[in-house]
Amino acid sequence: MSSGKPGESGSAGRRPEPEEPGPGGRAETVTNAAIAVVTAAALVIAEVVFAFDRGVSPEPHxxxxxxAGSASIALIGRWPMATAVTVGLCLPLYYVTGTDDTWVAWLMLFVAVMRSAANGRRAAPVATVVIALGFFTIGEITAFDPWRAAAILAWMAVIVAAAELIRNRAAYLQAVEQRAAEAERTREEEALRRATEERLHIARELHDVIAHNISLINVQASSAVHRRDPERAFEALEAIKTASKDTLRELRTTLGVLRQVDEQDGERAPVPGAGRLPELVRGARHDGLEAVLTVDGEPADALGGPEPPAPVGAAAYRIVQEALTNVRRHSAADRVEVAVAHGPGSFSVRVTDNGSGGAPGGRTPGNGLRGMRERILALGGEFSADFRPEGGFQVYARFPVE
Known part of the structure; x- marks a missing residue:
């Protein structure tokens, strides 16, 4: 009666639990062997004590x-069913073939079932109890004793209940360990992902700041070298001074983020936004380009319209900055247009030039274009950069805004 329920529970719910784990490790094997030795010693000592207490010699069989039953416990890690069969047979054989009717042999069954359940198994403990109960039933058929049958069923019910508690406890501890390991692995992966994103962000910032301003310095320095008019040469030097100052300020800001240091006294550059796009256009004009800024299709000297969110504004600024730098470095353009458009739920920028930088598809994307694309995709926007059929190059970025 009590042996049927554990068997049913073992076959009903197919959960991912270790029904029959594979061979245990070295530590488990040593532990099982030690338990087998202690159990054998306890059983032999108890058998000898009880025998001498009755004034007889212990029976060799x-x-x-x-x-034999105790020794099989040493194999419970690798061959749990072998232990189940051996112990399940030894317990009833001890009482059927012997003259003693003490509780000693029940210790063997209890240790085997508990140890198997502690390893997370269910089939092996149930098999041990079912085999033993089957042989006890055969014995009771030949010589039925109601009190003895009731005692056997009671012992079996207690052992099965205790084994199920032990197995559930082991399964719970294993699940806790797995969750802790998974949480630790997730934390490490998240930290690595954040570190990678931060490195990419810093790399983009450094590239945008240094490439743009160094390009300005290079253009102005070349201009100063070829200008014979002292006044115009001084203007170029003044532009170099301003560009280098801006470079140092923005570089200090970026490195401050990297160090996670909040400079209280030093001069810190504000985070650039869309409102500073006219400055970039004026800088391009100062470098000799015919630079035009249009806002919603109309020429303008200021951005106008609603200011986009800070992340969108910063990304738009860096994209226009990098696009203008590429115009200076990679094309022979003399005219560039920066078009800003406010749409329903969107903010877009378009930079076009009339240069002849090569055939479409002939330019290998560098860090600048790659950084532009990463910025826009991170904000869920659209990006394109390619040569125009009528000539020149075009960079387009569209950002979703609320």
């Missing part, structure tokens, strides 16, 4: 049965 009873000792052999107890030793």
């Amino acid at each position: 009873s000792l052999l049965i107890l030793l």
